Amino acid sequence: EVQLVQSGEEVKRPGESLKISCQGSGYRFGDYWIGWVRQMPGKGLEWLGTIYPGDSETRYSPSFQGQVTLSVDKSVNTAYLHLNSLRASDTARYFCARHVGQGDYSLDYWGQGTLVTVSS
Amino acid sequence: DIQMTQSPSTLSASVGDTVTITCRASQSVNKWLAWYQQKPGLAPKLLIRRASNLQGGVSARFSGSGSGTDFTLTIRSLQPDDFATYYCQQYQTYSALTFGGGTKVDIK
Numbered sequence: 001e002v003q004l005v006q007s008g009e010e011v012k013r014p015g016e017s018l019k020i021s022c023q024g025s026g027y028r029f030g031d032y033w034i035g036w037v038r039q040m041p042g043k044g045l046e047w048l049g050t051i052y053p054g055d056s057e058t059r060y061s062p063s064f065q066g067q068v069t070l071s072v073d074k075s076v077n078t079a080y081l082h083l084n085s086l087r088a089s090d091t092a093r094y095f096c097a098r099h100v101g102q103g104d105y106s107l108d109y110w111g112q113g114t115l116v117t118v119s120s
Numbered sequence: 121d122i123q124m125t126q127s128p129s130t131l132s133a134s135v136g137d138t139v140t141i142t143c144r145a146s147q148s149v150n151k152w153l154a155w156y157q158q159k160p161g162l163a164p165k166l167l168i169r170r171a172s173n174l175q176g177g178v179s180a181r182f183s184g185s186g187s188g189t190d191f192t193l194t195i196r197s198l199q200p201d202d203f204a205t206y207y208c209q210q211y212q213t214y215s216a217l218t219f220g221g222g223t224k225v226d227i228k
Contacts, residue, residue: 035217037164045156045164045207047217059215062121095163104170105211106154110163 002026004034004096004111011117012086020081020114022096029077030054033099035107036070036081040092050099051079086118122146122210126220132228137198141223143191143208152212155184155193158222159204167206168193195225203227 007021022034035050049060051070058070069082083090094114097107123146133139143153151171156164166175168184171191181196195202208220 044222045158045209045219047209047219050214050217062216097163100169105152105214105217106166106169106209107156107164108166108169108175110165113163 002098002109004098004109006094006096006111006114009115009117011119014087014118014120016086016118018083018086018116020083020094020096020116021078022080022111023076023078024098025077027098030074032101033105034072034079035097035099035105036068036079037095037097037107038064038092039095039113040089048081048094050105053077053079083116086116088118088120090116091118092116121216122149122213122218124208124210124218124220126206126208126223128223129221130224130226132226133198134228135198135200138194138196139198139225140195141193141206141208141225143186143193143220145189145191145210145212148188149210149212151187152210153184153186153191154209154211155182156207156209157202157204158207164207198225 003025030053036048038046048064051058053072071080097110099105100108125144153171155168158164172184183194205222205224
């Protein structure tokens with residue numbers, strides 16, 4: 001069974017940094033792109049970027065370029081989302097999801113989401 | 121970026137109704153469009169990809185159509201479990217994926 005399991009809820013202060021993890025299982029982790037999606041409270045879905053675990057090739061949304069960093073550790077089948085210099089506006093739920101592949105960039109399996117609260 | 125506009129933003133319907141949600145792209149995305157269902161507090165669920173391909177395990181009451189800039193998601197015989205928010209997503213430009221703003225389907 002394909003699963004993506006994300007790290008737990010985080011509460012941070014403004015200016016702090018954060019790393020969210022997303023561990024895949026049940027499939028060849030290195031063969032599928034992993035995307036990250038943000039959902040602010042009561043709002044819609046926003047694509048942050050996507051990484052290919054096979055070679056760490058990364059694509060970022062122009063709207064989030066420079067604000068987020070994606071990385072991956074194939075040895076533990078885990079992708080990471082790094083957020084630096086957190087602001088209150090980074091308060092959101094963050095999802096990782098697997099792209100279908102073979103040129104199809106829809107997202108077929110999703111993590112459970114990680115709720116991030118940034119507050120002083 | 122390709123902008124995705126969904127309508128309506130909210131839709132009130134009754135169990136048994138057939139509902140249609142539309143998604144319009146600011147430029148052609150060919151058939152590179154997906155539909156997702158999301159319930160409060162949960163991750164989105166892929167319903168349809170490549171505009172009309174039903175994802176495995178998804179009820180055949182869901183169907184998608186369209187190509188280019190105009191797409192629809194139709195839900196036949198609405199069931200209580202279908203009340204949720206629906207999003208379209210384009211992936212024509214795989215370096216700039218974008219979602220529609222969402223359509224909330226609630227009970228009339």
